[in-house]
Amino acid sequence: MATTMDNEQKTLWNTVKLLSQLQDKEKAETLLKTTIEKSLRLMNVYTPVVSQLRFSVPVESYLDEMKQIDAQIREKIEISQSEQIFEELLDYIEMISKMTEKPQETNRKMLASILAEKTQRPTYVGKILHSPMNKTVATNTQKESNHPYYTTREAAHKLGLSDQTIRRMCENERFQGAYRSEGGHWRIPEENFITSKKQDKRIDEFFEQIDMRNEEAGDVDEFNL
Known part of the structure; x- marks a missing residue:
């Protein structure tokens, strides 16, 4: 790894x-x-x-x-x-x-x-998430927020880590404001990351262009793109 x-x-x-x-x-x-x-x-x-x-x-x-x-x-x-x-x-x-x-x-x-x-000590949301009685309150509070977020799969792709590692980081409160959806899936606020989803997409598209040219012409020297 x-x-x-x-x-x-x-x-x-x-x-x-x-x-x-x-x-x-x-x-x-x-x-x-x-x-x-x-x-x-x-x-x-x-x-x-x-x-x-x-x-x-x-x-x-x-x-x-x-x-x-x-x-x-x-x-x-x-x-x-x-x-x-x-x-x-x-x-x-x-x-x-x-x-x-x-x-x-x-x-x-x-x-x-x-x-x-x-x-820093655990945030209020973090404390709620660890309390089964208040889990619904935390979910509803976060659900009302319209801030963009990453799923654990998206965060894993972004950081080059496994989905399991990202979920463990959420559980250990490594991402500020991370919360569970009504379906129990982690949601990670975008402000935890340096680049936005829009910027990530542009970089991914750049790498896709390199891959496509490699498939079309064999091993392409990237410095000739």
């Missing part, structure tokens, strides 16, 4: 570089956000601040360095969670901040949001 995840992340970083070379700045920025989001999620780090940021896609050498550090940190975290690894994670977050207009301010906000997420 780890090898598959590494390959997926490498593909994402390489595609960001490809889009940058093609000078498709909008798609490059969107995919960069997606790549960072998946990277941080796999490191068990959640910082909603990133969704509010505008990124400038850096030079290729910087993207290659990000890709390498991403893989190294995730590999080390799976083995242990020493102080040194968290120092490397802080450096990684600083590198992310440098791709924004105000690096120092962004770095502070990202760290503050991570600490807040790690230390």
Whole structure:
């Protein structure tokens, strides 16, 4: 599973570089956000601040360095969670901040949001969901909301994780405001993610174009698209 995840992340970083070379700045920025989001999620780090940021896609050498550090940190975290690894994670977050207009301010906000997420107590909705007597109340309260949401299947596809893992994350309150529908299915508010469904669709369409061209002409060099 780890090898598959590494390959997926490498593909994402390489595609960001490809889009940058093609000078498709909008798609490059969107995919960069997606790549960072998946990277941080796999490191068990959640910082909603990133969704509010505008990124400038850096030079290729910087993207290659990000890709390498991403893989190294995730590999080390799976083995242990020493102080040194968290120092490397802080450096990684600083590198992310440098791709924004105000690096120092962004770095502070990202760290503050991570600490807040790690230390916050369960939300009111979370408490209700753990109370069988009030489950209907929680469902009705959330049902009245018209905010866009992700299903566990959609979130699993987005983050490159299994549906079971996403459901477990919902049960452990890893997604703010996640709730069960009347049919008992988890619903995850869109604001939990860096990119929107509309942006996800555009990136998926881009990958579909690559796949179609590969089927038509064999193994196509993506840099010739």
